[in-house]
Amino acid sequence: MSGDDVIYKVDDLIAEDIDQYLETHQHKTMLRFITCGSVDDGKSTLIGRLLYDSKMIFEDQLAALESDSKKVGTQMGGIDFALLVDGLAAEREQGITIDVAYRFFNTEKRKFIVADCPGHEQYTRNMITGASTADLAVILIDARKGVLVQTRRHSYLCHLIGIRNIVLAVNKMDLVDYGQATYERIVADYAGFARSIGIEGFTAMPISGYQGDNITALSENTPWYSGPTLMEHLETVEVNSARDAEKAFRLPVQWVNRPNLDFRGFAGLVSTGSVKPGDEVRVLPSGKTSTVTRIVTLDGDIEEAVAGQSVTLCFADEIDCSRGNVIAVSDNPPQVADQFETTLVWMNDEPLHVGRAYWLKLGTQTVSATVQHPKYAINVNTLEHTAVKTLELNAIGVAELTTDKPIVFEPYAENRTLGGFILIDKITNATVAAGMLHFSLRRSQNVHWQALDISREARADLKNQKPAVLWFTGLSGSGKSTIANLVEKKLARMNRHTFLLDGDNVRHGLNKDLGFTEADRIENIRRVGEVAKLMTDAGLIVISAFISPFRAEREMVRTLIPEGEFFEVFIDTPLAVAEERDVKGLYRKAREGTLKNFTGIDSPYEAPVSPEIRIDTTRTTPEEAAQLIVDTLLGDA
Known part of the structure; x- marks a missing residue:
């Protein structure tokens, strides 16, 4: 074999390894999670530690991190991992998180997007933003302080927003001498609160983000703990996409794909379920039905589309379908209504104006909506329902809402895409609230337009x-x-x-x-x-x-x-x-x-x-x- 043949053979092997790596990486599942809790519970430090331990920091970044750590000074003279995440100058100056910081990393088993959410009450609206797309929440508690007001607030919001995978990370165990009794007392306190707000289960673990205890490997400092490490749990927990794939098929139409007269397809992201050519589907709100003939992607036609995939569907019939419509399985469609009971999280400095028309954006649907007087606001510290006339910044309330035309929806508990919405101020274009639809009001089903002969x-x-x-x-x-x-x-x-x-x-x-x-x-x-x-x-x-x-x-x-x-x-x-x-x-x-x-x-x-x-x-x-x-x-x- 000649020298050139050897080189070509090596190149082929390298190319084969690269292709295999890319193929493996492409089919990894993605976990979106957030870290939240009270101020200074160690959220940013924990994310920095995860990035560090998963080898996601470049040498120049590490050198800059070590230099910055010396400038600000750390509790034990080592690396301040929080500086990897706290990117705003104000955050570094105050040692707090203000905005949501997103970071990407991956391991051999899974890809991750993590959102570091602020702990201050005044930035609760930023926390909601991070939680809205998360599969899992890591609730951090400072082992020295135990369960605090903001711990309860963030736990309630995570449950409200639909996060069912909760990790209770009792952090800074190194500062309480890794005391088992301290850990168990905190877990018991949190368990009582969790049950009261409907959290059916959570995974608790003692950690130290600063020292690395039980992050990627079980720590010798906690021989009494036999559960999974944080990374092990993150790599194996079931993600929402797996559950979404088992539900009925739903695809909100984002765009009508009409490149020429010979092709007409309807593009969007499959939110739940799956679809194959030959399946009968229904377009809502019109209710028209047809059969799927092709499923088109950038890489060609495929035989099945599942939750999380962006595809273009072609129909056997020329039926009306446009952006904002929802394509669903024919025999189990979502509901259509124009009046609802909702939970609102108010995110604007200016309070809710009852009766004012806001833009409501739900999936790919945009309609005009008005909010009635709130039935009550929820005190997340005591869970009391209090009477209010409006909703102020960071307030959570239950209110009825009316849209100017029927929309396709499902209760938020069943489908985030068709149940979660935002309200937008029509003048400033600012997002003023995030909301969750509970159910349609009966009167919305009983009142119908009467056709009139005189136009x-x-x-x-x-x-x-x-x-x-x-x-x-x-x-x-x-x-x-x-x-x-x-x-x-x-x-x-x-x-x-x-x-x-x-x-x-x-x-x-x-x-x-x-x-x-x-x-x-x-x-x-x-x-x-x-x-x-x-x-x-x-x-x-x-x-x-x-x-x-x-x-x-x-x-x-x-x-x-x-x-x-x-x-x-x-x-x-x-x-x-x-x-x-x-x-x-x-x-x-x-x-x-x-x-x-x-x-x-x-x-x-x-x-x-x-x-x-x-x-x-x-x-x-x-x-x-x-x-x-x-x-x-x-x-x-």
Whole structure:
């Protein structure tokens, strides 16, 4: 054999080894887990130790870690493993975790993504973020301190979010001389609490993240402990994907794949169950059925798709299916509803606005949703149910929720993908809450749309006009009612069919039960918006004159009205000018403190950003303003 042949043979062997390694690595299971607990329980140190012991630290990283450890000083002069995870400057300065830090590592048996969650109560919302996709939670307890308030809080949240694999890691055993009695007392205390919140079982182990006891090998310092090491348990515990594969087939559609006229498929991630060509499936919420003909992937067609795989399904029939729909096994589909009982974890500095419309994102579905007054909030320290009017930052509460159209769902306890959702502020686009659907309300199943023979278009044709909403907004005293009245008179002389909804008039009847708190103002506009929608369905031109101080509610009404039929009319009057007019004496009372929640004084007014019509009342007379509005309306009609 020549020298070249030897080289080629060696290259073939190396390539074969690489292929075998890649094949083995590709089919490893993935475990997502979090570490949580109270402040300074050693979460970041434990993750740093896991990275170190699994040989996932490069030489330059190790050198930097040793250097940084000398700068900050450690309890025993060694490596401060927490510095591997605490990446923010503020975290290193304070020695705490603020944001969720994600790290990837792998062993011969499994791949891991670990989230280091903050222990401070004010960062609870960050902890929820890390827990939302986890299969397992490592709850750390400082052996010197025992079970603390934040230990209970994080345990409750982990159970609430659906994590059923709990590891109770009693850490810093080296600082209590590895005392067995101390360990057993802490485990017994935690077991009592765990039972009270519904945690059916957990795996307890004594560890020292700093010294490495019982992390990857059983420690001689705890001869009385015979359970698994932390790494051994992480490598062998059953992951959610294994359980998900046994459930009924569900695939939320993310994208309709139509590269050419000869191919049409529906792409998404299989959330539960499995599917094969020939299986009969149902598309929800429409309920249409078909048969799977192909399962397409980047690497070609496959004979079966299981939970956790991203695939494209092709159907035998040309049925309607789009993003946000859910493809499910035909004889066991999920539910469809528009009213639910939910648990909400509020994650925003601004409290919940009852009745305000938020975007609800569940899987690939996005709809508008409103939250009713919470039934109660949950005190995670005592598990008491307390009466509340709203939810503040980090609060957990149970409330009913309504969506503007039916969504496909399953209870969160059965399916995280179709049961877990987030709420998004429509104006700021900030995520304000994470939620879990419990069940649909019976009334959502009993109330159905009644088909009507006379259409919206037919009613408008009878009146020979295009329906519209002229939504006047501005400060009290800006001149909304005066200008709105002139607009209606001009339209009436032109034989247009109109109706004027005035803020004061509506509060004498439809909204007489509402006050002027922020929640009541939101409900006031919601009701008026629904009335305006019904009136446009009747073919009318609706003129609405309300302060309507919040952009979110004005945008909510806009979404109720067909595109091109909503005109936001901003009656722009400076506060000082409005106060000078003050024909009702309201500003004077507000300044004196006898009239609370008055817009412009002690309640905010959010001016329109891009109104269809803006009237500057310091430069335009009411007559001129009314003519401008009529010309704009009829010019677009």
